[in-house]
Amino acid sequence: xxxxxxxxxxxxxxxALIGWSCSPEPDPMPDGTSITSGTATPDQRDRFSTExxxxxxVRRERIRAEIAELGDHPWAGxxxxxxxxxxxxxxxLAPISGYVFDWxxxxxxxxxxxxxxxxxxxELHLExxxxxxxxxxxxxxxxxxxxxxxxxxxxxxxxxxxxDAAPCRDYTTLARRQ
Numbered sequence: 001x002x003x004x005x006x007x008x009x010x011x012x013x014x015x016a017l018i019g020w021s022c023s024p025e026p027d028p029m030p031d032g033t034s035i036t037s038g039t040a041t042p043d044q045r046d047r048f049s050t051e052x053x054x055x056x057x058v059r060r061e062r063i064r065a066e067i068a069e070l071g072d073h074p075w076a077g078x079x080x081x082x083x084x085x086x087x088x089x090x091x092x093l094a095p096i097s098g099y100v101f102d103w104x105x106x107x108x109x110x111x112x113x114x115x116x117x118x119x120x121x122x123e124l125h126l127e128x129x130x131x132x133x134x135x136x137x138x139x140x141x142x143x144x145x146x147x148x149x150x151x152x153x154x155x156x157x158x159x160x161x162x163x164d165a166a167p168c169r170d171y172t173t174l175a176r177r178q
Contacts, residue, residue, distance in 0.1 A: 047112050047130045059100050059114050066094040075124065075146035079156050086137065091144075091156065093117050099126060101140045111138035122146075123159065 046052060067076050076095060082088040086105035093099035095117060103111040115127040124144045132139050144156040 048109060052112060056100050056102065056112055056114055059097065060092050063092045063094045063097040063100060066097045070094065074148070077154070091140065093124070095119065103138060105137060113140060
């Protein structure tokens with residue numbers, strides 16, 4: 001085989017690999033299911049659809065506008081926790097517009113949910129649009145408690161974490177206001 005034929009075959013193989021890796025086919029979800037292969041549940045197809053992503057973006061912008069109007073609110077805002085790799089959880093929430101929760105990682109969007117926020121006895125109770133399965137890389141605490149450390153450090157914690165929320169605690173496991 002001459003050099004031209006080898007180069008031609010390598011070029012075809014390269015383009016085939018590039019086409020495969022850049023295909024519009026979404027990555028499988030962390031649990032191995034895939035929206036397009038038919039192994040995803042109806043809930044997964046809904047929460048990961050283009051329409052759901054658009055809805056989450058619209059809600060997020062509405063919440064951000066409310067946060068800007070509220071000014072210095074005791075808990076409304078954007079919160080984040082994660083490692084910058086497989087765990088990147090963001091929650092944006094406000095009293096009237098509700099919340100949007102997203103969990104992203106190296107394989108894309110692992111989970112997404114949104115709904116109303118109800119404040120009761122110092123706790124924030126989240127209502128979910130989609131089932132809130134907290135198994136693996138998905139789910140959000142249904143009840144969060146605002147923790148105010150000082151003027152620049154505000155957190156959301158699950159009630160079960162509050163026993164450890166002493167002033168010297170390292171808050172890396174809690175959602176930190178952005």
